[in-house]
Amino acid sequence: LFLSFYVSEADFFAKMAVEAVKRVETTDSKGKSKYPVSAINILKAHGKSARDSELVNGFSLNCVKVSTQMPATVNKAKIALLDFDLRKAKMAFGVQVLVDDPKKLEDIRKMEGEITKRKCRMLIEAGANVVLTTGGIDDMASKVFVENNVMAVRRCKKSDLRKIAKLTGGRLLLTLSDEKEGESVDPSTLGEAETVSEEKVGDGELIYIKGCSTTRAQTIVLRGANDYFLDEVDRSLHDAMCIVKRTLESNTLAPGGGAVEAA
Secondary structure (H helix, E strand, O other): OOOOOOHHHHHHHHHHHHHHHHHOOEEOOOOOEEOOHHHEEEEEEEEOOHHHOEEEOEEEEOOOEOOOOOOOEEEEEEEEEEOOOEOOOOOOOOOOOOOOOOHHHHHHHHHHHHHHHHHHHHHHHOOOOEEEEOOOEOHHHHHHHHHOOOEEEOOOOHHHHHHHHHHHOOOEEOOOEOOOOOEOOOHHHOEEEEEEEEEEEOOEEEEEEEEEOOOOOEEEEEEEOOHHHHHHHHHHHHHHHHHHHHHHHHOOOOOOOOHHHHO
């Protein structure tokens, strides 16, 4: 493979592209191997040289934990994947609560906070020690997680959490409601990984999820001096992975780029 951005690094990134595509191999209903390039997440970080780029055997998120008091590394992680807020409950737009006794107003406010606390406790009781959500996590929920030594990450991309669910064997939860018209957390919906850690990379931090049960999602962390260089590496690497995907799926290769004339 030829990467246009930097000829001397072509072999390094060519091997990375081939390895990344092979890891995300899946089989369709007809038994044919498929290699979804969309399952490979590419993150970019300033600093170091292009050869310091790495293919993570797991998944990385461009996010940070909610509080510095939370653990930086969690071993034997049980991961809860959520698609809702863990913030103080508020009435839906247009819904009003009419109070005839001012003393009950404080009880209503306490209940609003208790609803979120109860959800946090249910996740912890189910065995979760890592919580990833697409929504927000307020200070009240963060305090519950800190007290129970749980790592929590907010504002994750929904597409990333779907990939992590495939990677860890978990399930993305849209709500905690169950068939009994109550709320509960099934431990089987939690994903599993050997380690989940927050590590400093370049100017910021990344969340690394490693040691998963499958390799159905992968991450490449690119390093370089500036945005222009990283964008060019990203574009070229994506083109290379698409070539590898087509070659592996069709088991044929049509030379191009002037190869016919050169011959």
